[in-house]
Amino acid sequence: xxxxxxxxxxxxxxxxxxxxxxxxxxxxxxxxxxxxxxxxxxxxxxxxxxxxxxxxxxxxxxxxxxxxxxxxxxxxxxxxxxxxxxxxxxxxxxxxxxxxxxxxxxxxxxxxxxxxxxxxxxxxxxxxxxxxxxxxxxxxxxxxxxxxxxxxxxxxxxxxxxxxxxxxxxxxxxxxxxxxxxxxxxxxxxxxxxxxxxxxxxxxxxxxxxxxxxxxxxxxxxxxxxxxxxxxxxxxxxxxxxxxxxxxxxxxxxxxxxxxxxxxxxxxxxxxxxxxxxxxxxxxxxxxxxxxxxxxxxxxxxxxxxxxxxxxxxxxxxxxxxxxxxxxxxxxxxxxxxxxxxxxxxxxxxxxxxxxxxxxxxxxxxxxxxxxxxxxxxxxxxxxxxxxxxxxxxxxxxxxxxxxxxxxxxxxxxxxxxxxxxxxxxxxxxxxxxxxxxxxxxxxxxxxxxxxxxxxxxxxxxxxxxxxxxxx
Amino acid sequence: xxxxxxxxxxxxxxxxxxxxxxxxxxxxxxxxxxxxxxxxxxxxxxxxxxxxxxxxxxxxxxxxxxxxxxxxxxxxxxxxxxxxxxxxxxxxxxxxxxxxxxxxxxxxxxxxxxxxxxxxxxxxxxxxxxxxxxxxxxxxxxxxxxxxxxxxxxxxxxxxxxxxxxxxxxxxxxxxxxxxxxxxxxxxxxxxxxxxxxxxxxxxxxxxxxxxxxxxxxxxxxxxxxxxxxxxxxxxxxxxxxxxxxxxxxxxxxxxxxxxxxxxxxxxxxxxxxxxxxxxxxxxxxxxxxxxxxxxxxxxxxxxxxxxxxxxxxxxxxxxxxxxxxxxxxxxxxxxxxxxxxxxxxxxxxxxxxxxxxxxxxxxxxxxxxxxxxxxxxxxxxxxxxxxxxxxxxxxxxxxxxxxxxxxxxxxxxxxxxxxxxxxxxxxxxxxxxxxxxxxxxxxxxxxxxxxxxxxxxxxxxxxxxxxxxxx
Numbered sequence: 001x002x003x004x005x006x007x008x009x010x011x012x013x014x015x016x017x018x019x020x021x022x023x024x025x026x027x028x029x030x031x032x033x034x035x036x037x038x039x040x041x042x043x044x045x046x047x048x049x050x051x052x053x054x055x056x057x058x059x060x061x062x063x064x065x066x067x068x069x070x071x072x073x074x075x076x077x078x079x080x081x082x083x084x085x086x087x088x089x090x091x092x093x094x095x096x097x098x099x100x101x102x103x104x105x106x107x108x109x110x111x112x113x114x115x116x117x118x119x120x121x122x123x124x125x126x127x128x129x130x131x132x133x134x135x136x137x138x139x140x141x142x143x144x145x146x147x148x149x150x151x152x153x154x155x156x157x158x159x160x161x162x163x164x165x166x167x168x169x170x171x172x173x174x175x176x177x178x179x180x181x182x183x184x185x186x187x188x189x190x191x192x193x194x195x196x197x198x199x200x201x202x203x204x205x206x207x208x209x210x211x212x213x214x215x216x217x218x219x220x221x222x223x224x225x226x227x228x229x230x231x232x233x234x235x236x237x238x239x240x241x242x243x244x245x246x247x248x249x250x251x252x253x254x255x256x257x258x259x260x261x262x263x264x265x266x267x268x269x270x271x272x273x274x275x276x277x278x279x280x281x282x283x284x285x286x287x288x289x290x291x292x293x294x295x296x297x298x299x300x301x302x303x304x305x306x307x308x309x310x311x312x313x314x315x316x317x318x319x320x321x322x323x324x325x326x327x328x329x330x331x332x333x334x335x336x337x338x339x340x341x342x343x344x345x346x347x348x349x350x351x352x353x354x355x356x357x358x359x360x361x362x363x364x365x366x367x368x369x370x371x372x373x374x375x376x377x378x379x380x381x382x383x384x385x386x387x388x389x390x391x392x393x394x395x396x397x398x399x400x401x402x403x404x405x406x407x408x409x410x411x412x413x414x415x416x417x418x419x420x421x422x423x424x425x426x427x428x429x430x431x432x433x434x435x436x437x438x439x440x441x442x443x444x445x446x447x448x449x450x451x452x453x454x455x456x457x458x459x460x461x462x463x464x465x466x467x468x469x470x471x472x
Numbered sequence: 473x474x475x476x477x478x479x480x481x482x483x484x485x486x487x488x489x490x491x492x493x494x495x496x497x498x499x500x501x502x503x504x505x506x507x508x509x510x511x512x513x514x515x516x517x518x519x520x521x522x523x524x525x526x527x528x529x530x531x532x533x534x535x536x537x538x539x540x541x542x543x544x545x546x547x548x549x550x551x552x553x554x555x556x557x558x559x560x561x562x563x564x565x566x567x568x569x570x571x572x573x574x575x576x577x578x579x580x581x582x583x584x585x586x587x588x589x590x591x592x593x594x595x596x597x598x599x600x601x602x603x604x605x606x607x608x609x610x611x612x613x614x615x616x617x618x619x620x621x622x623x624x625x626x627x628x629x630x631x632x633x634x635x636x637x638x639x640x641x642x643x644x645x646x647x648x649x650x651x652x653x654x655x656x657x658x659x660x661x662x663x664x665x666x667x668x669x670x671x672x673x674x675x676x677x678x679x680x681x682x683x684x685x686x687x688x689x690x691x692x693x694x695x696x697x698x699x700x701x702x703x704x705x706x707x708x709x710x711x712x713x714x715x716x717x718x719x720x721x722x723x724x725x726x727x728x729x730x731x732x733x734x735x736x737x738x739x740x741x742x743x744x745x746x747x748x749x750x751x752x753x754x755x756x757x758x759x760x761x762x763x764x765x766x767x768x769x770x771x772x773x774x775x776x777x778x779x780x781x782x783x784x785x786x787x788x789x790x791x792x793x794x795x796x797x798x799x800x801x802x803x804x805x806x807x808x809x810x811x812x813x814x815x816x817x818x819x820x821x822x823x824x825x826x827x828x829x830x831x832x833x834x835x836x837x838x839x840x841x842x843x844x845x846x847x848x849x850x851x852x853x854x855x856x857x858x859x860x861x862x863x864x865x866x867x868x869x870x871x872x873x874x875x876x877x878x879x880x881x882x883x884x885x886x887x888x889x890x891x892x893x894x895x896x897x898x899x900x901x902x903x904x905x906x907x908x909x910x911x912x913x914x915x916x917x918x919x920x921x922x923x924x925x926x927x928x929x930x931x932x933x934x935x936x937x938x939x940x941x942x943x944x
Contacts, residue, residue, distance in 0.1 A: 028590070064512070070626065090567075092566065
């Protein structure tokens with residue numbers, strides 16, 4: 001074998017990640033610090049994720065809209081916690097059309113402030129509720145330590161914003177969207193996530209409650225993959241969103257927001273990828289099957305075309321790689337790097353034998369199939385691969401989730417990686433103490449019932465079960 | 473009849489436009505000057521336009537990607553004409569993450585400069601060519617006189633960027649995309665446009681040739697609906713995009729760019745709209761058919777449901793309006809305003825008679841149909857309405873396009889509106905003279921052969937046939 005094209009994961013996981021992002025031609029750094037260029041293969045994955053997520057969001061009754069990316073600074077200042085949370089990360093436009101602006105414009109870090117301004121105008125009566133909007137757009141949060149997909153100054157995402165007549169309905173909406181996200185991650189990204197509530201130190205600026213989907217990467221670090229916020233009456237009060245209820249009384253509404261971003265691509269890479277490159281779940285693979293045509297003979301091209309046509313007819317995204325001037329090894333490595341779930345290899349030798357070779361990307365197994373059954377065999381593998389990736393993701397997370405009861409064991413465990421299930425008091429200052437002692441954070445509260453009587457950090461009476469780990 | 477909900481077109485066309493954008497709930501002004509909020513109905517139209525255009529663009533071989541919206545000022549300065557053209561319209565970020573930036577960042581007015589920087593890295597050999605990329609994103613051009621959809625500081629669009637080995641292939645690509653746009657406008661937007669080349673005064677900053685699709689609005693003004701630019705070697709030289717050709721020689725590539733935006737929504741409104749509101753071409757109508765349920769009776773609801781299910785089964789986008797607490801008049805007016813192509817009215821009276829009422833939005837005609845044939849009848853009207861709108865758009869443009877041979881007739885004509893076919897010399901200064909004399913501009917050069925020997929502006933020997941008119 002030629003030497004590895006990627007730094008092995010076990011040797012240096014961050015270097016492996018950088019290598020795979022570059023070699024699979026997913027993305028590159030942009031010219032301005034922290035920005036990102038998403039290349040065709042990376043963007044095609046994002047388009048498939050978007051289409052799937054968009055269907056799920058619309059099925060809840062939300063409608064897509066667009067809001068301006070420039071927000072007057074005064075809007076942000078209306079919700080005190082919100083502006084404090086986001087101020088350090090803002091990009092500010094001070095000049096437009098050759099003039100200095102009288103009021104600086106913020107490039108949206110998230111759109112609560114501008115959307116709630118309009119909610120206050122659009123929501124008049126209880127009959128206008130619920131109002132459920134979703135945006136697909138770009139936002140900017142200044143990043144000091146950018147990493148492609150995981151932390152970029154500008155990123156692409158969807159942000160949902162909803163208004164409800166009662167707090168209880170905002171609670172329901174927050175939970176509903178968390179479940180939409182969890183299912184999307186399981187069913188589409190083949191990633192098994194833990195859902196739970198964020199501790200106060202990790203809560204969205206301005207929210208009463210933030211819920212999260214947390215995934216475990218193959219290096220033992222956690223990644224927050226999506227969040228759903230119950231904003232309670234905070235924004236409704238700051239922006240005066242009130243409605244006339246059925247009894248003729250004016251009441252403050254309750255609002256929520258929820259979002260997922262291109263960061264999920266980073267998670268998908270680090271959950272499924274191996275030392276040979278990406279392993280794409282078939283649901284989001286731009287090519288689900290590649291037919292690798294070996295040799296220029298007319299009969300080979302014709303046979304490759306027939307198999308591709310049959311796959312296409314069955315609704316499979318298929319690509320014929322006819323770059324016969326490029327070596328077989330180079331082409332195989334390329335499609336492995338890019339994570340295409342199934343390859344069909346077909347040349348004169350295979351034609352003569354009446355059998356094609358089918359290669360699975362997930363376990364790299366090779367099998368033969370009769371020529372006229374190759375398309376069916378390849379198509380049949382897609383569900384199997386999707387399920388296998390999800391099962392592996394679940395098994396890995398479960399194997400690397402450990403109960404701990406004392407701070408020494410936790411600190412030691414965190415150093416090796418994984419998630420740690422522990423009792424927590426919820427006492428003020430205990431999150432900071434946890435961070436200082438272990439370098440880890442509470443990823444989420446998974447239960448109101450503690451697994452032990454004493455808090456793992458402070459020894460005080462425990463109130464919650466939490467998952468602790470280092471995170472991206 | 474109640475009084476008109478919109479200012480009549482004949483009374484005040486700009487007021488009609490503002491009214492219809494507001495009353496059909498398409499869009500509103502954003503809080504920062506010149507920005508725009510696109511509401512669910514407007515955005516659903518945009519999504520349908522995007523999906524259709526995206527299919528057409530991908531069919532040419534282009535792939536979607538994302539580039540950062542922040543561009544270092546130094547990038548813009550690399551192409552001299554380009555920076556001169558865009559400088560007055562730039563929004564500039566001077567602060568990020570609480571610090572003043574060492575180099576200000578421009579919010580992209582268009583992405584040639586950043587994309588060509590990457591083309592120079594990605595294009596190495598003739599085997600890498602053509603390279604064809606497309607972006608769906610937001611751009612910013614400071615607007616002094618903003619109008620929703622037509623001129624907004626931030627707008628949504630697609631911008632295509634391609635690299636070719638030879639100038640001739642860039643010429644071909646520019647023409648190919650112009651034709652993609654022309655067909656999209658005819659087949660999807662039901663708008664008959666004139667295509668032609670822009671005169672130097674209207675050319676894209678940095679292009680050798682700009683081609684345009686020009687539509688005629690119902691007030692007699694023209695609207696540029698999409699453009700395709702042959703950038704020749706200008707950007708390839710500025711950014712050093714070179715490739716090794718088959719003979720082993722390094723050559724400068726040739727590039728193109730092409731774009732269409734949310735401005736097309738404004739054009740669609742002003743081409744098809746009437747005093748009752750929008751008239752949406754079925755191809756981009758979020759609801760192609762609305763079933764107006766009159767009365768709460770179970771049988772009525774069931775019959776409305778059956779008709780809707782049949783339409784849905786036939787691939788029609790259908791919506792049942794069951795807001796029976798709202799008056800029939802109000803609901804009819806709403807769907808007329810929103811431009812839904814076909815309404816089916818169904819109540820206890822219709823059920824008893826065994827017939828539903830079918831109303832076309834385009835000509836407002838009402839016909840009856842047997843209940844079990846109503847869905848088929850409504851579905852059958854969609855192609856007819858799509859064709860009728862296109863035919864009307866073509867007829868209107870042709871009726872309002874006049875030949876002129878002298879400046880006095882042109883000046884007089886321009887005052888009344890329409891397009892004027894005239895002979896033009898192409899002489900320097902003649903475009904400015906035309907503007908000063910008539911308030912109109914050359915919309916495009918439609919022929920290299922002049923219709924008369926003398927230029928309509930200067931009397932000098934003519935070289936071209938041009939279309940002249942006032943424009944948005």
